[in-house]
Amino acid sequence: MKKNFTNIYRVAGLLSVLLINPLLMKAQLNVGINAGISRNSLISNRGYRSNTDYTKVDGFTAGMVVRYPVNKYVTIGVEPSFIGKNYKIVRNDYYQGVYQATYNNYIQLPMLATFSLSNQRMLGGISAGGYSAYWAHSRKKGVIPNLSDLSTQDGDYTNVFQNIKPFSYDETYHFDNKLDNRWEFGWVAGLDFQYTLSRQFAYFMTARYYYSLTDQGKNYTINQEQRFNQTVVISAGLLFRTGQHHKKHRWQYD
């Protein structure tokens, strides 16, 4: 199943390059930079871990956008970016204070088609497409009980750290080829808003929802717990129209 997805995206990637290349040569492009915040959820069948919750953690994203207006209503584009897909495991009640935050950085390439409506100044649209991402870096930070470092405190404990001393860490995670699936593929959908400043420039804001179809882990055991990223990104940026400056040019909604 996963292999099929990989093949599909390989073909999609190749086609995209073949299709976008001529557009780049033609240079009727809107190019921009953007930055924003991401909020990721780790979706898994984590089952029955007691007093344990997965929570969302905010991250940052920055990147560029390249858009080609196909016609008055439709734009296609890519939005290569650097994005944080973070999450946190927290424990509660007796285990209050135990947590592990995972900060994952991905290099991501979404490819989108945008359908938009506009007037003279503003544009609103909806986008959808697919994305591929490479898990470039991971850092883990947390506080957990160190069973090999017991407290000398007596009495009835109301918190695990009264009995077992805490161990704090903040370290780079070293990827394991056997365990970690560093390529992620999925769908992306979103909303677009754009405000024209001048002939060359426009502000834009986007909201994106990334839905991963690939497990973060390689399938190395039966009944493996699967983990998927689901990320919401809000970003803002500046768009610049390239090429054909000598002609009267139009934004894609003109």
Add this chain to the structure above:
Amino acid sequence: MIDKRTIKGSYKSRKIYFLKVLLIIVLPLTVACRKELAPEINPSGVAGKDFKEIFDAFWNGMNRNYVMWDIDSTNWNEMYRVFSPAFAKLQFSDPADRLKAAHYLRQMTAGLKDSHYTLQFNDPLLADSIMIPADIRLKQRPDYHSPYPADYFDQVAQRYLDQPYYDAAYNTDPEHSLRYIAGTIHHNILYFRLNAFSVYRAFNSDNTRMTTLLNFVFNSIKNNNTAGVIIDLRDNTGGDLQDLNFFSGRFINTPLQYGSSRYKSNNNPLDYTSWMPALVTPVAGSKPYTGKIVVLVNMYSISMAELTTMALKAMPNTTVIGERTYGANGSLTAEADLNGGSFTIGDFAVIKTASAVFKFKDNQIYEGLGFPPDILVPYDQSGVAAYTDKQLEKATSLFTP
């Protein structure tokens, strides 16, 4: 002049175009979703009256909770492929099938490295089917022997210790009936014999014989008034982890790292935390012990006895004498504490397994192997029969100038 038919046609084609675009955008989102994630079943929640359910609960519970898959040679996925169909054929109502199921479970777990691992059945029919892989491993050792006779250490104390000496018994719990002996040898060597670790609880009990004995030991260590100490951990079955600080913490005045440990960080078999330092925290007011420390161990020195040996071995003035230990170095705690370790399969079975893996400061994991002595003095059957203790004699000889 614009033809009305042309305008009408243009609107129509635009509508069709919009629909096509929407179709292209929306259709892929509706067809490509993730497969629904099956929820994990808590093994302790199963009814335990159906062998397919029991097998799934056991296999998944082990896959999730067992902390040593990275160092274990058992191929757990292969166990699933082989035994899942076999369990599906068994009927819980048939006593012969219940015996067969216990036999299968024993086969599946026979090679597990965790020396704390115990598979026990609640069904009276299967009471004798308890599985302890480490005991099988122990019996395969070339130097295998039985534990010392029940009166051995009392007789040895009578023979080797200066008179009078201290002895005390105390039952902190049914598993650890404490029998401690303390005294001196040649009037300048402290001897302390423990059959199990529950020193803290014993010291804080109202058993005055025990507290007097322990006060003698603690004061001798604190006052550094002997040439050294022999700590006899032979046939010591382990016990309370808090004794690491409470007893070993009397030999130091700064925290001592003697190894490291780690446990499960998540539900997949190879999800681990980082290695955390295994520390002994000094007891308040303690001083560094400058005398010689000798620890006596044998193949029945288990768990806390081994951890204490390794903690003391991390000090420069310690010599370990005897045999390689049992090899159960992991720590046990409640499943909820570290999200791993022991669990139950409904009312059918109880699985006791370590929650954490330990490695000594030399970066070696002695789980399933046993901690080796510095000076090997094998068990001597004829000497034991005559209460001649070659291992203790060797320890004593280290203090002879």
